[in-house]
Amino acid sequence: MSRVVYIEELPRHVGEEVAIRGWLFNKRSSGKIRFLIVRDGTGFLQCVATVKDTEPESFELCERLPQETSLIVTGTVREDPRAPGGYELLLKRLTTVQVPKEQFPIALKEHGVGFLMDHxxxxxxxxxxxxxxxxxxxxxxxxxxxxxxxxxxxxxxxxxxxxxxxxxxxxxxxxxxxxxxxxxxxxxxxxxxxxxxxxxxxxxxxxxxxxxxxxxxxxxxxxxxxxxxxxxxxxxxxxxxxxxxxxxxxxxxxxxxxxxxxxxxxxxxxxxxxxxxxxxxxxxxxxxxxxxxxxxxxxxxxxxxxxxxxxxxxxxxxxxxxxxxxxxxxxxxxxxxxxxxxxxxxxxxxxxxxxxxxxxxxxxxxxxxxxxxxxxxxxxxxxxxxxxxxxxxxxxxxxxxxxxxxxxxxxxxxxxxxxxxxxxxxxxxxxxx
RNA sequence: UCCCCGGUAGCUCAAUUGGCAGAGCAGCCGGCUGUUAACCGGCGGGUUGGAGGUUCGAGUCCUCCCCGGGGAGCCA
CATH class of the missing domain: 3.30.930.10 (Bira Bifunctional Protein; Domain 2)
Known part of the structure; x- marks a missing residue:
């Protein structure tokens, strides 16, 4: 079992395998490499999933999970200038806590004030x-x-x-x-x-x-x-x-x-x-x-x-x-x-x-x-x-x-x-x- | 309470003088080994806020109502 830490603590855990408990904020994929942005209340973290480093079921999940899925990600912390924030997690395993059945109302796009206030x-x-x-x-x-x-x-x-x-x-x-x-x-x-x-x-x-x-x-x-x-x-x-x-x-x-x-x-x-x-x-x-x-x-x-x-x-x-x-x-x-x-x-x-x-x-x-x-x-x-x-x-x-x-x-x-x-x-x- | 602006697809918006309701994003399907609100191809998606009126014809014009936004007064 990996040590559970918060995203804001990651600079102290470079090279270690840790677990982050949070929510899926955004995802991007490029075929064989997939990026998840996970948030946990203390910050935002880019997780990188590859065929080589990530367990097959977890790699598969990366493509399917909707925005705001609650999840626990496990992997190795590393420093990388390409990652937003300078640190990222090389994903080993991903387990979901709850998967939304509907689309999250707030997309990462512009919205009107009335809509945002209602949500x-x-x-x-x-x-x-x-x-x-x-x-x-x-x-x-x-x-x-x-x-x-x-x-x-x-x-x-x-x-x-x-x-x-x-x-x-x-x-x-x-x-x-x-x-x-x-x-x-x-x-x-x-x-x-x-x-x-x-x-x-x-x-x-x-x-x-x-x-x-x-x-x-x-x-x-x-x-x-x-x-x-x-x-x-x-x-x-x-x-x-x-x-x-x-x-x-x-x-x-x-x-x-x-x-x-x-x-x-x-x-x-x-x-x-x-x-x-x-x-x-x-x-x-x-x-x-x-x-x-x-x-x-x-x-x-x-x-x-x-x-x-x-x-x-x-x-x-x-x-x-x-x-x-x-x-x-x-x-x-x-x-x-x-x-x-x-x-x-x-x-x-x-x-x-x-x-x-x-x-x-x-x-x-x-x-x-x-x-x-x-x-x-x-x-x-x-x-x-x-x-x-x-x-x-x-x-x-x-x-x-x-x-x-x-x-x-x-x-x-x-x-x-x-x-x-x-x-x-x-x-x-x-x-x- | 008063003044101004707006309400069209899930979201953000377009639609010329009143003349076939459209685009981007999101979603779904496919592609891509370093993406940064990723990108590329395809598909589905509509009681135009409500009621009434004018008209051959209304998203568009008129009346009333509902809702939202911005501002004023007052205050932190």
Missing amino acids: RHLWIRMRRQFAILRVRDAVMWAIREFFKREGFVATECPIIVGTQVEGTTTLFPLDYFGEPAYLSQSGQLYLEATCMALGKVYWIGPAFRAEKSKTRRHLTEFWMAEAEMAYFDHGDNLALQERLVRYIVEYVIAERKRELEILERDIEALKREVEGPFARVTYREAVEVINSEGVPMEYGDDFGAPAEDALSKHFGRPVFVERFPARIKPFYMKRDPNDPSVALCADLIAPEGYGEIIGGSQRVDSEEELLRQLEEYNLPREPYQWYIDLRKWGSVPHSGFGLGVERTVAWITGVRHIRETIPFPRMLDRLYP
């Missing part, structure tokens, strides 16, 4: 999706490692909530034993409470927004990495965010180079974008930059997609936009003491038109200010009582932010639409598969 459960087996999802994995690990190194405590937030964070139009309502409840749009309010217990906290969790938006940057269910830090002011907050984003990008480049190559991502461009300090402008300056790029907008408007694109084009690296007019930002953001019309907040706009990847702010820390702002936003006091309560018992300056995982993955991988950056995207009009 998302199978589409994720293809090479590009494999690469994207492995980059996503690296992004998740980078976030966890970064926060651990920085001394953060990993925590969790409730997903079923009774209070709202963002606007009322974007909630998914549900019936909680007869009481109205919602799917969480953000864990922020809970993280504010938790950071008063644990100092620096983060979590990576899902967020739900029932917005009827159909764009390449929106999902109704997406993942956020949220952090909240006691005793951090606005400046500390931005410095931390910049370290995080740079860490993620460098981590992915180091760990997932092969995947970025499959995706034909310009790795040098990505490196350059995070090399130096990120750009920082105030909202007021940003409006001028946007206007100078030929996109009309006025002071007081929120940024639309064209405005964000103009900014990212102008700077060519991530850019923080600070101090938005308070009235276009949520109630919990602390006002700038020097100019109470603006909030101590910042959005981080990714390069290359991927839009806002982080939104964050220093939070209101006094009870009076919080009560005043709840009133300004016409929000009821009752459901926020516990949140108000936090300001009564040793309240301190604190700040936090949320990073959108899918938009970050989209930027790093260079994929245009974020629906490809999560295994099963939830979008307007798309609940299956």
Whole structure:
């Protein structure tokens, strides 16, 4: 019995006889020599079958097996420049696990988006999706490692909530034993409470927004990495965010180079974008930059997609936009003491038109200010009582932010639409598969 | 919710002014000892999204509906 290994481990087994357990991805034949491309989740491997080296029954099977047959291949690993990836398996024996009776829907040809989305459960087996999802994995690990190194405590937030964070139009309502409840749009309010217990906290969790938006940057269910830090002011907050984003990008480049190559991502461009300090402008300056790029907008408007694109084009690296007019930002953001019309907040706009990847702010820390702002936003006091309560018992300056995982993955991988950056995207009009 | 584009073979698309519904790929059969989405020869494959209308004649024009894609607003 040959040793079972994974494709990504093959460089360590050159010359040995090994077994790979996987699926038939593609095949080519030239009469007496046959090539199988086998995938196993860690990579893709070319297997070479010849009359001389391969057992007759196995050689025969090579010609007949359909795409996505699950199989176990045994043979000798060798280095060969003609093989995609540089290594191949000289096939000795092939045994099938299950042979599909019908044709696999996704051919190795072009397909329309609607067709691919209907077959998302199978589409994720293809090479590009494999690469994207492995980059996503690296992004998740980078976030966890970064926060651990920085001394953060990993925590969790409730997903079923009774209070709202963002606007009322974007909630998914549900019936909680007869009481109205919602799917969480953000864990922020809970993280504010938790950071008063644990100092620096983060979590990576899902967020739900029932917005009827159909764009390449929106999902109704997406993942956020949220952090909240006691005793951090606005400046500390931005410095931390910049370290995080740079860490993620460098981590992915180091760990997932092969995947970025499959995706034909310009790795040098990505490196350059995070090399130096990120750009920082105030909202007021940003409006001028946007206007100078030929996109009309006025002071007081929120940024639309064209405005964000103009900014990212102008700077060519991530850019923080600070101090938005308070009235276009949520109630919990602390006002700038020097100019109470603006909030101590910042959005981080990714390069290359991927839009806002982080939104964050220093939070209101006094009870009076919080009560005043709840009133300004016409929000009821009752459901926020516990949140108000936090300001009564040793309240301190604190700040936090949320990073959108899918938009970050989209930027790093260079994929245009974020629906490809999560295994099963939830979008307007798309609940299956 | 609004604006734009589209729906023809399993998939991706073509079909001139309204005039015989076609090609590539996939599938099946055959060939090829280094292929890289392999290639070469042959074969089968259609309720043109649905309903109604105009017309001698509709894939093509009109009305309504369904579905998909792109974008806007809003946001991460």
